[in-house]
Amino acid sequence: MSHELTFQEEEYSRQLDFALWRRILRHAGRYWKQLLALSGAGLTVATVDVMLPLVTAWIIDEAMASGVTPRLWTYVVLYFGLCALLCSCIWLFIELAGQTSTGIAYDLRRKGFRRLQELSFSYFDVRPVGWLVTRLTSDVTKLSSLMPWFTLDLVWGSFLVLGITGAMFWLNWQLALAVLVIVPPLSIASVYFQKRLLASSRNMRRTNSMITASFSESISGVRTTKALVREEENLNEFRSLSTAMHQHCLRNALQSAVYLPIVVTLGSLGVGLALWRGGVDVLGPDSTLTLGVLIAFMQYAALFHMPIEELARRFTDLQAAQAAAERIQTLLDTEPEIQDSAEVRSRMAATAPHQAAGASNLAEDGCADTVRRIEFRNVSFWYKPDEPVLRSFNLTVEPGETIALVGATGGGKSTIVSLLARFYEPQEGEILIDDTDYRERSLHWWQSNLGIVLQSPVLFTGTIRENIRYGRLDASDAEIEAAARLVNAETFIRELDGGYEFDVGEMGSRLSTGQRQLMSLARAVLADPRVFILDEATSSVDTETEQLIQDGINKVLSGRISFVIAHRLSTIRAASRILVIDGGEVVEQGSHDELIRERGRYHDLYVGQFARQREAERLSGGEETGMAGA
Numbered sequence: 001m002s003h004e005l006t007f008q009e010e011e012y013s014r015q016l017d018f019a020l021w022r023r024i025l026r027h028a029g030r031y032w033k034q035l036l037a038l039s040g041a042g043l044t045v046a047t048v049d050v051m052l053p054l055v056t057a058w059i060i061d062e063a064m065a066s067g068v069t070p071r072l073w074t075y076v077v078l079y080f081g082l083c084a085l086l087c088s089c090i091w092l093f094i095e096l097a098g099q100t101s102t103g104i105a106y107d108l109r110r111k112g113f114r115r116l117q118e119l120s121f122s123y124f125d126v127r128p129v130g131w132l133v134t135r136l137t138s139d140v141t142k143l144s145s146l147m148p149w150f151t152l153d154l155v156w157g158s159f160l161v162l163g164i165t166g167a168m169f170w171l172n173w174q175l176a177l178a179v180l181v182i183v184p185p186l187s188i189a190s191v192y193f194q195k196r197l198l199a200s201s202r203n204m205r206r207t208n209s210m211i212t213a214s215f216s217e218s219i220s221g222v223r224t225t226k227a228l229v230r231e232e233e234n235l236n237e238f239r240s241l242s243t244a245m246h247q248h249c250l251r252n253a254l255q256s257a258v259y260l261p262i263v264v265t266l267g268s269l270g271v272g273l274a275l276w277r278g279g280v281d282v283l284g285p286d287s288t289l290t291l292g293v294l295i296a297f298m299q300y301a302a303l304f305h306m307p308i309e310e311l312a313r314r315f316t317d318l319q320a321a322q323a324a325a326e327r328i329q330t331l332l333d334t335e336p337e338i339q340d341s342a343e344v345r346s347r348m349a350a351t352a353p354h355q356a357a358g359a360s361n362l363a364e365d366g367c368a369d370t371v372r373r374i375e376f377r378n379v380s381f382w383y384k385p386d387e388p389v390l391r392s393f394n395l396t397v398e399p400g401e402t403i404a405l406v407g408a409t410g411g412g413k414s415t416i417v418s419l420l421a422r423f424y425e426p427q428e429g430e431i432l433i434d435d436t437d438y439r440e441r442s443l444h445w446w447q448s449n450l451g452i453v454l455q456s457p458v459l460f461t462g463t464i465r466e467n468i469r470y471g472r473l474d475a476s477d478a479e480i481e482a483a484a485r486l487v488n489a490e491t492f493i494r495e496l497d498g499g500y501e502f503d504v505g506e507m508g509s510r511l512s513t514g515q516r517q518l519m520s521l522a523r524a525v526l527a528d529p530r531v532f533i534l535d536e537a538t539s540s541v542d543t544e545t546e547q548l549i550q551d552g553i554n555k556v557l558s559g560r561i562s563f564v565i566a567h568r569l570s571t572i573r574a575a576s577r578i579l580v581i582d583g584g585e586v587v588e589q590g591s592h593d594e595l596i597r598e599r600g601r602y603h604d605l606y607v608g609q610f611a612r613q614r615e616a617e618r619l620s621g622g623e624e625t626g627m628a629g630a
Helices: 018-026 029-066 070-118 121-125 129-171 173-220 222-227 231-283 291-333 342-356 413-420 443-448 464-469 477-486 490-495 513-526 543-557 592-598 601-629
Strands: 374-384 387-397 402-406 428-433 450-453 531-535 561-565 577-582 585-590
Touching (some): 018 129, 029 070, 029 291, 070 129, 129 173, 129 291, 173 291, 387 413, 387 428, 402 413, 413 531, 443 450, 450 513, 464 477, 464 513, 477 490, 477 513, 577 601, 585 592, 585 601
Parallel strands (some): 402 561, 450 531
Antiparallel strands (some): 374 387, 374 428
């Protein structure tokens, strides 16, 4: 299996996007005081950098002209005062940059994670976990670490260049022009490398996302990899991604390695021009250029390329960070495909004050807080328009009814319950709750009324008590333990070291599949939902555990609307109605006894499964007999 991303990632082709960066800067709005202080520190450092060569010139010229005088000592004290101020500003902006960078990273990760919680299932269907992790880790780190330092260097570098230019023209405009001859080639080099650095940086970020996704998938599937002896093939696939990453990094590094030395070389050329031209002038018989001014010019010429070099480096970093900024902002801008309409949000806003005052017995969206009937009315759905998954599906369910969905894999069973849970919405038709289209009800209210138990139960790192409480965070310990007893989970919990305080490990790895399923069922029960959805909840457990789970299910489904997707048909014989789904359509429906009498599709499925089970039991019994005889 290839680890290539199965979706077309967003492509970005624009050059430096100032509109994007203005939006990114809004995320730093909380830290405007720190950024303002950083700018002030940068401006102060630039002023000190401009003043130091001038003070040096004054010291040299005063010493040569008059020797040690009070004025000379004044210049010396001023020089060391400027040095102390410079050190203080450096300490200040290191402290402020650290605070700002950490804060921006925290805010971006919080906003990104919040948006991921809001997005619809369809967003995650086509994006690997590793790709999403990269957005909130390396991309955020790259962006947040750049913003304060870029702000500082932009202010410091800009004012320093302007200050040096002004000081040189003030001292000697002819010599200043000789030094500034390096500006045009610097501009040409910057324009030339801009596009190339940005393109290689985007390729690096894209490939890094693919590597993270591949790495995450390989670690999650390590048992399957070893069972199928796929280590070498996985290594080859990962090596191809690593090779691509190496090539993009090498290209980006080479571009930077050429660009920055060009800046340094041009800066050194400016120093050489100042030395040559200034030396000629200071040695001339009619020269008004003093030795101190020449030395100041030498310092300015040497210093002139430093802010340009630093700005060029930050500009290079900005090119690289834009790829990360584009991806982060795209994530934050992604709107959930499924969300409350403006009308629903308006009703919720109007109802909220009454609920807060305890004066309303309505649901949060202002409608009746009841689920008396669910109706699918001519519902059709597709992931691709030319490949319908569900066709004109109709069904009405009353409280206390259990609807079992059976049929071949890919027939549309999971799609029905996903539409019911509003993980997706119908392309055609309606799903009604008490005669109201569920798109006219609050999404949060509706999903809060659902209890869902999946085929592969998901637990989180923590104790058994914490995992069950995940179903209702304000539940008491007594309520948690009552839910566990109701679903027959308390027996195995009491046998564990620490009981309810037993740590389940990462993703529940310290528990068996059956134990995780019982906990998942207890968690769903604790929320006391009006509607239960059981998606093959017993298909991955042994017969004994299946009986425990089935007993628990029978207790919790009483009086509720429930939908059950079943692989083992023996578990749904008591269902109110059994729907046989094939090709997105209901081909048979009725009770277990009715469908058996019809001797149709369900009859064949049931008899075939029963026959296979009896044969497996016979073979198992024969093996045991043979072993006993031996």
